[in-house]
Amino acid sequence: PIFANADALNFELTAGSPALNAGDPQHQNDPDGTRVDMGALYRYSPDDYPFTQTPTIVINEVLANSGAASDWVELYNRSNDSLEIGGWFLSDSKSNLMKFRISPGTIIPPGGYLTFTEDLHFGANSNDPGRFESFALSDTGETVYLTSTNDPELSHYRLKRDFGPSLEGQTIGFHYKSSSDSYNFVPLKTPTPGTINSPPMLGPIVISEIMYHNTVEYLELLNVSSKSISLRGWQIKKGIEIQISSDLVITPGQRVILSENADLFRSLYRPREGLVILEWADGKLNNGGETVELERPGPLNKLGTPTFVRVDRVNYDNKKPWDVNADGTGLALRKIEEKAYGNDSINWLASPPSPGLYDTLESFEDWQVFWNLEPGDDDPDRDGLTNMFEYAFDRNPFAVDYSELIKVRRSGEYLRVIYPLEARRPDLEIQLEYSADLEEWSSLQTEIIGSQNEADITELDSGYYRIRILKFP
Structure with missing residues (x-):
């Protein structure tokens, strides 16, 4: 039937629908005087759907404080289907949602990204035919709008993304929290136009x-x-x-x-x-x-x-x-x-x-006194982590934590070994080690990535990994 926007639950018929004016000729005409359409008479209203619908196309990342470079807006398709967004509009104004029109036939594949820049698309120097009114993003914060169309009118898939001031070169984008299956729109560590977002900016x-x-x-x-x-x-x-x-x-x-x-x-x-x-x-x-x-x-x-x-x-x-x-x-x-x-x-x-x-707390001994740990009880919460590991990774020795310290994931042709960031402990040295036979062990170089340590193993076969804690006198 070619609905206006089924993804947004708008089941109005579009101008090209074969169901238009194709109903029973003996039936009373539609209110506009034309032959009745095939199917039930339907007019979309957001009030028909009081529940929250997860967006499929989202404004995923923005660069607003670009300095001498170009501002940009990145869209992301969260769905499992290719979605056409040709004719949709981007804008920074609630009173004029039709500043920049996306080229007809534009499709974002499932899990795909599409970036629009100030220089090439929506800015004052752009030659894009869809630039009806130029705009740039404000480094002091504003709102970006994405609106679908049912030619020639705007339709009901409408998103807006507010963001605050940002430092020069810093992007703001979505961070997914698996603990609550939700997203936060936050400053990111590294700009990532056209690919998965980097971890959030932490600190300083x-x-x-x-x-x-x-x-x-x-x-x-x-x-x-x-x-x-x-x-x-x-x-x-x-x-x-x-x-x-x-x-x-x-x-x-x-x-x-x-x-x-x-x-x-x-x-x-x-x-x-x-x-x-x-x-x-x-x-x-x-x-x-x-x-x-x-x-x-x-x-x-x-x-x-x-x-x-x-x-x-x-x-x-x-x-x-x-x-x-x-x-x-x-x-x-x-x-x-x-x-x-x-x-x-x-x-x-x-x-x-x-x-x-x-x-x-400059030593393991100070830490034991602080937590009032009983002598001889090396694992008071019975979670399998000794007090030395709890100290090294700044954990509560009385709070059960069964999370994995070491995770090994295959990524393409190499293995990725991941473990949490250790605390700053002046009396400890922490090493990630590998063994093929559980007898001879060798240390591996790691790199801090976001909130964890990571080691990419390219030359070793699958084997065994351990965290070794060396305590200084």
């Missing part, structure tokens, strides 16, 4: 601990980068309000505390001497959960004042799948893998509060 500063329901609330910030970072002008505006006006520089691995009351914080938690504690100006962390977002100064807006670029965001909750044991029990939410993506419940655990304390 992350939110590493949240005490949201206790006598004294606090947030802990951690520098996960290898460089010293000035926090002057950085801010948190959601949940609490604080803007750092001092020339505070946070060194690699250093932690800083944001609290509602520095004196009460010191009396309750007795932090180590020298720990930087900043008081926030207003607000409280919501006991029922909310979004906390750390931002840094970004590009200037039209008035010449700086906008703010998201560095880290955590949308915590006091309901599952978040760890509910942090709700009013005296426990804090602590990030498990501090160099991994933070806005994901799977990466947070209710733990004894330890604001800034990990700076002082």
Whole structure:
């Protein structure tokens, strides 16, 4: 019948449908006076479908702050079918959705990508016949619209993607969270036009601990980068309000505390001497959960004042799948893998509060004292990981974790060996080793990729892999 857009549940007949004016000639004519169409009289309305439909074609990644290069918008086909988007429109204006028309006959294969650039397609210098009104993306943030058509009118598959300010050369795109089968639209580590998105940009500063329901609330910030970072002008505006006006520089691995009351914080938690504690100006962390977002100064807006670029965001909750044991029990939410993506419940655990304390845990012995571990019990949570492994990978020795430490995946002609990022432990060295016979072992070079270590094995046959921990005296 050639529906207008069956993927978007719009079953109106198009102008070329053989069902038009092909019904029973003895039947009453349609309201427009023509012969009745074959099938039931149907007019599409989004109100017919109150449920949420997963988009099939999505705005998958954008480069808005391109500097001297070209802005671009990437579309992705999430479906298992090839989809034609010829005649659809891209725009940056709600009041004019028809700025750039995609060439007729354009098809995106299943799992395929298609990128449109400012220079070649929708910008002022483009010669594309579909450029009806030129536009460029704003480095201070805006909205991109994708709209389907039922010639000559716009039809009902309409998507919009909001994004905030970005740093020069930084793209913003979808990150899939398998723990909740959902997506976040976030700054990405590397631009990837025409291919799978890179992992999210992490840091250089992350939110590493949240005490949201206790006598004294606090947030802990951690520098996960290898460089010293000035926090002057950085801010948190959601949940609490604080803007750092001092020339505070946070060194690699250093932690800083944001609290509602520095004196009460010191009396309750007795932090180590020298720990930087900043008081926030207003607000409280919501006991029922909310979004906390750390931002840094970004590009200037039209008035010449700086906008703010998201560095880290955590949308915590006091309901599952978040760890509910942090709700009013005296426990804090602590990030498990501090160099991994933070806005994901799977990466947070209710733990004894330890604001800034990990700076002082310089040995396995200090760590054992901190967790009050009983002598002779090397695996108190009975998850098969010894305390040394829990220490090496910065895990809670009382929280069961059956996840694989080592994963081996075949990728084309080579093997990919993956294991989590280890913690910064001055008394340990961690090595990935290979053996063909379980007798002779050799060390392998690894590379940090996103939130994990990876080793691509090209010259070795399938064999055995292990993580070896060497402890210094």
